[in-house]
Amino acid sequence: MVFPRFAVLAVALLAAACGGPAAGDQPKPGDGALVGVTMPTTKSERWISDGENIKRDLESRGHRVDLQYAENDVPTQVKQIEDQIAKGAKLLIIASVDGSALTKPLDTAANARIPVIAYDRLLRGSPNVDFYATFENFRVGVYQAESLLTGLGLRNPDASPGPAEGPFNIELFAGSADDNNAAFFFNGAMSVLKPYLDNGKLVVRSGQTEFQAVTTLRWDGETAGKRMEEILGTTYRRAKVNGVLSPYDGISLGILTALKNGGYGPEFPIVTGQDAELGSVKSIIAGQQYSTIYKDTRELAKATASMAEAVLKDRTPPQLNNLNDYDNGVKVVPAFLLNPVSVDKTNYHKVLVESGYYTDDQLR
Numbered sequence: 001m002v003f004p005r006f007a008v009l010a011v012a013l014l015a016a017a018c019g020g021p022a023a024g025d026q027p028k029p030g031d032g033a034l035v036g037v038t039m040p041t042t043k044s045e046r047w048i049s050d051g052e053n054i055k056r057d058l059e060s061r062g063h064r065v066d067l068q069y070a071e072n073d074v075p076t077q078v079k080q081i082e083d084q085i086a087k088g089a090k091l092l093i094i095a096s097v098d099g100s101a102l103t104k105p106l107d108t109a110a111n112a113r114i115p116v117i118a119y120d121r122l123l124r125g126s127p128n129v130d131f132y133a134t135f136e137n138f139r140v141g142v143y144q145a146e147s148l149l150t151g152l153g154l155r156n157p158d159a160s161p162g163p164a165e166g167p168f169n170i171e172l173f174a175g176s177a178d179d180n181n182a183a184f185f186f187n188g189a190m191s192v193l194k195p196y197l198d199n200g201k202l203v204v205r206s207g208q209t210e211f212q213a214v215t216t217l218r219w220d221g222e223t224a225g226k227r228m229e230e231i232l233g234t235t236y237r238r239a240k241v242n243g244v245l246s247p248y249d250g251i252s253l254g255i256l257t258a259l260k261n262g263g264y265g266p267e268f269p270i271v272t273g274q275d276a277e278l279g280s281v282k283s284i285i286a287g288q289q290y291s292t293i294y295k296d297t298r299e300l301a302k303a304t305a306s307m308a309e310a311v312l313k314d315r316t317p318p319q320l321n322n323l324n325d326y327d328n329g330v331k332v333v334p335a336f337l338l339n340p341v342s343v344d345k346t347n348y349h350k351v352l353v354e355s356g357y358y359t360d361d362q363l364r
């Protein structure tokens with residue numbers, strides 16, 4: 001849907017950059033709109049916090065929120081969005097299960113002139129997505145690969161060459177192929193790993209190096225664990241795997257279970273992750289998972305609520321900071337990107353506890 005009000009985006013952005021948010025952005029009691037928020041699943045802690053944080057932030061601005069979780073089922077999410085439209089939602093915020101599967105409800109939203117913000121995951125194949133709020137997804141992958149290299153000793157934390165020579169055996173895992181983020185993470189990681197694969201310091205003994213060969217449907221930890229078990233059984237009967245590129249903490253825990261079942265431990269291969277989920281942070285402290293990528297979802301929720309406020313007032317969100325990178329196949333979606341932070345045993349306390357994301361007690 002091309003809203004006339006967003007058509008002159010560049011001009012509006014310039015105006016926003018010069019003038020900052022307009023004074024009228026303050027919430028007015030009683031002018032609250034119904035906002036439909038759909039999240040993929042409650043199986044992962046992060047989406048629970050994302051949903052709760054967006055709800056709280058929008059409610060504190062005087063809006064009403066219909067928050068739904070689709071439990072990773074596409075038809076459920078389609079129905080939830082259609083119901084929100086029927087209930088009179090004035091704006092939709094969507095973290096999709098399958099980014100390309102929502103074109104029909106997005107058409108319905110466009111016909112009802114309801115704007116749409118894609119949350120964390122890009123909505124693909126539709127003109128009817130107005131804005132996107134997420135993290136620097138390519139950088140997430142870069143950080144994952146850099147921490148894999150650091151853990152193996154091929155790179156020092158200051159980016160200088162590390163003490164180890166290699167060669168090291170690694171295996172690669174990617175996220176769900178129907179989530180636009182999965183390729184961003186993988187491509188970011190491969191941009192760092194490729195020179196080491198080319199010069200033989202890193203070796204993928206399974207030979208599974210293409211994105212399509214290493215994806216994990218719905219980011220499911222058990223699926224990843226099964227693939228790791230198969231690889232251990234076929235490729236590592238006489239050799240050891242030294243590192244595993246994992247794109248997400250739920251997958252990392254599945255991989256670590258497979259490694260334990262395969263006889264690894266108490267020393268484990270270097271396993272990366274993402275989301276700083278509680279179980280994984282504890283695993284990092286216990287010396288099992290090596291690292292994760294922290295994305296402060298409180299900040300993403302806050303930024304999204306403030307973007308929503310602007311959109312509901314027919315304004316272009318002033319936060320937008322990326323107008324080029326998120327082509328959804330039909331249009332380039334104007335985006336707001338936040339910075340991720342790489343976390344391992346050396347900095348988890350500073351990054352996660354001192355920021356108030358977790359308490360010491362939670363991590364015990």
Ligand code: GAL
Pocket residue numbers: 044046120121175179181219248274275295
């Ligand atoms: C991605 C998201 C990651 C992780 C993953 C699995 O879309 O960007 O942070 O949560 O889904 O839920």
